[in-house]
Amino acid sequence: MKKTLLALAAIAASSASFAQSSVTLYGVVDASLESVKGGTAAAGSNTVTRVSSDNLATSRLGFRGTEDLGGGLKGNFVLETGVKSDTGVSGSNGRFFDRAAWLGLSGGFGELRLGRQDSSIGMIAGNTSLLGAQGYDDLRIVNTFASNKYRRLDNAITYVLPTLLPGLSAQVQYSTQADGTTNTIAGSGGGETGGDIGKTWGLNAQYAANGLVAGLGYVNGKANAAGSVKDSAALVYAGYDFAVAKLTGYYNMDKTTDAAEIRRVYGIRVDVPVSQQFAVQASVAKAKNTSADANGAPTVAGDADNATIVALKGVYALSKRTSVYGLFTNVNNGDASSLGVASYANTAGNTARGLAVGVAHKF
Secondary structure (H helix, E strand, O other), rough: HHHHHHHHHHHHHHHHHHHHHEEEEEEEEEEEEEEEEEEEEEOOEEEEEEEEEEEOOOEEEEEEEEEEEEEEEEEEEEEEEOOOOOOOOEEEOOOOOEEEEEEEEEEEEEEEEEEEEEOOOOHOOOOOOOOOOOOOOOOHHOOHHOOOOOOEEEEEEEOOOOOOOOOEEEEEEEEOOOOOOOOOOOOOOOOOOOOOOEEEEEEEEEEEEEEEEEEEEEEEEEEOOOOOEEEEEOOOOEEOOOOOEEEEEEEEEEEEEEOHHHHHHEEEEEEEOOOOOOEEEEEEEEEEEOOOOOOOOOOOOOOOOEEEEEEOOOOOOOOOOEEEEEEEEEEEOOOOOOOOOOOOOOOOOOOOEEEEEEEEEEE
16 A cells, blocks of 8 residues: 555656656748849859748747746756758758757746857847848848857857846857867858867847837957957847837947958838738848958958848738748949848849748748
């Protein structure tokens, strides 16, 4: 009898333990048909029509888990990989969980996360409801630090502050970037090892309440082994929802200490909810000093490498999970600017544009 009671107690305790933890499988599948105009030095101006992935949102597969440890303490993790819907390829640059791989603890003190995760500016740029870092979006077309080189950080330590004011969130972050063999960062260009290369710190603060949104992010990273060349980037945005339309403006700055110019992007966009299912967005951005070397540093002085980007987006929700969309972006390049849409190669001075229609499903 005692053994039976003990067994039942053990089962009950085990069931309670399992009830306090959960793992969620989630993802996005995004596919579209697009026509993109660009150009190469050999072929001149050219247009390609193709099936593509990730134009509205990045296709991905992820696992999110949490466990209640008691006393208000929780253990959390996220493992997430990008999956190309047009080819089935997963991950990038030899990584499987290329989008996120971190473990953390949260409680009344806030949250501490360790591993690969969004940078302090990357999490703002990658928020599609704010700015966006997809192939038809301003920041990705200009190839800003927030959308590429510092979009995510390896070996990062992130402290998310507790909520001090309703609607206010903030975090501080540091990355050692050292993996024991090659202490390099994506896009560093030098392939250097050891030293300080890749060591990065950043912070951000964001506010969203009563129709108002505002935020800023900053990152500072060492771009060479000696730490003598440094990258810095700032991203600031503000917007207000007037119910009939939401207006958002932003400013992005990228600077490398050995570069003659600072890359800047100014943008403004308006989102209009035409109905409960259909929303449209129009935006215009001005990019200055768009030419860049392997380190992302602008290389052309003057206004010749400036560009103007105009974009239109329409999204119709078929359900809570599935949407169809249309995108159009036009890039008017200066004589020394070669920006392209959806990562399609372009030559300096050539106008680039892209048109895509697609479907995105969340699960």
